Amino acid sequence: MKLIKYLVTLLILWPIFLLLKFIPRRNNVWCFSSYRDSFVDNSKYLFHYVSTKHPEIDCYWVTDDLALIGELNAQGYQAIKRKSAKGILIIIRAKCVFYSSYVSEINHWLTSGAKLINLWHGLPLKKIEFDIDSGVLAKKYGKQFSAEKLYKQIFFPAAYRRADLMFAPTDEMERIFKRAFRLKDKAIVKCGSPRTDQFFDEQSFSALTKKDLAQLSVPEKRKVYIYMPTFRDTGGEFFSKDNFNFEQLNQVMEKVDGEFWIKAHPAAGVENIELSQYDRIKLLPSNIDMYPVLKLSHALITDYSSIYIDYLLLDKPIYFYCFDLEYYKKNCRSMYFEYDEVTPGHKCLTFSSLLECIEQHNDDFAPQRQDIKSIFWGRGYALGCQSIVSRLKS
CATH class of the missing domain: 3.40.50.12580 (CDP-glycerol glycerophosphotransferase, C-terminal domain)
Structure with missing residues (x-):
């Protein structure tokens, strides 16, 4: 079974990923998701904000939780099943994809050519991602080459994708995020987090709270x-x-x-x-x-x-x-x-x-x-x- 999965990844998924780099995407189609198929975190708040404040943008929440899809659609949002024909078509059309941890929350293989916005899940006290230099995760993100790391980059590549945009409130946080996520220059928006906006803008999020x-x-x-x-x-x-x-x-x-x-x-x-x-x-x-x-x-x-x-x-x-x-x-x-x-x-x-x-x-x-x-x-x-x-x- 594992051998079949490996062959599918190498012979089907990677070619699809490379091909999609050349497929045009629609600027007004945005997809959002979060970890564990839940409607939570920064993605949730930004999705609500854009859905209610920017009707010119076609927003979709991506999940495989059918109950959540029904609940969100009943509330007037647009929610789609990740592993469906409609979901796949929308993801490959989306210009912007938003996630709370890793792009696999949307779909790694279908987002080549999209703008990746990593909203992450908190300003860090402890070291994160490519700054991790101790503990069990150091092998995953460390600079030293290993066969295990190469294996993960080929068959589980979502954790190694580089985002196009993140947010950071201060210069210190910007330095940390740039290093930890290997970001390019001008990849940071200087602002607060979507989920803490409700502390200051209660009216925009009252329905959620x-x-x-x-x-x-x-x-x-x-x-x-x-x-x-x-x-x-x-x-x-x-x-x-x-x-x-x-x-x-x-x-x-x-x-x-x-x-x-x-x-x-x-x-x-x-x-x-x-x-x-x-x-x-x-x-x-x-x-x-x-x-x-x-x-x-x-x-x-x-x-x-x-x-x-x-x-x-x-x-x-x-x-x-x-x-x-x-x-x-x-x-x-x-x-x-x-x-x-x-x-x-x-x-x-x-x-x-x-x-x-x-x-x-x-x-x-x-x-x-x-x-x-x-x-x-x-x-x-x-x-x-x-x-x-x-x-x-x-």
Whole structure:
């Protein structure tokens, strides 16, 4: 079976990819998608913005999730099945394709000759893509030649495609993205991210946020603490008894009149944990859009996830539960910055210290949050959707 797949890739897919470089594409046809066939992240917000604000552009959401296609079409969007005759025809006509991680979210083989816009999924704290120099992913992106790397470039080439356009809010972020993604000059739009535009332009995205919040039972008076850890490249149990005591956590939430909402990373998931006996702890659906939820939250708990960088725009307390910091830096990822210098919040190395910080709630980091925010976002905020569309249309 594998041999057949390899032959199809070499004898059919690569010739199609090369041929499509010479097929004209339509400037007003744009395709969008995101990871795991979900309607999420920067792609989602830019797709909504263009669909509602720019009727002159023919926008399509690409997915193989039939339920999602029906849902989006019922809401007035255009959604197509990736592996269908109609989907293939639209993709090979599209001039611009937008994705949140890799072009395979649309279709690597059918996008040769299209303009690739990589919206990525966060401003980086830890090293990404071709900057990764430690851990299990270093072999995939390292400069050193290997047979394994050549194999992946031939048969799984989407991760090695170079985007034509990305966004970055500051000069520092522009330098990082250019190096990590091997971008050409003038491949960066200086602006914020589409998904954080809603923090500043609520009206344009109210229909989206209301729908996402409708999935939740949002407490009117209780404080919502959002826990969003990043994934570990090495895997392993995360919610173990050494890292979590849900009984104690529930008691602390009662004391502070709060709720603790857990949102696992899409690439990690959660172990088989049972939370039904705890009335103050909630495991959020894997497909929920967290950005409307972040706006209503009281505080964020994370570790090395870039979610805290977006959260800086809300100027709310952040707790860093970094119980495996040294292990993470050694075995998973090195970082662009010194961790303690760009993480404005209490550093909690044990679960008991995390509970103590939450219970005491001493938010002494407001001035530091503003300083760190300027590193990633600058002193102002340029709306991402508007800036990216203007760049492409110009």
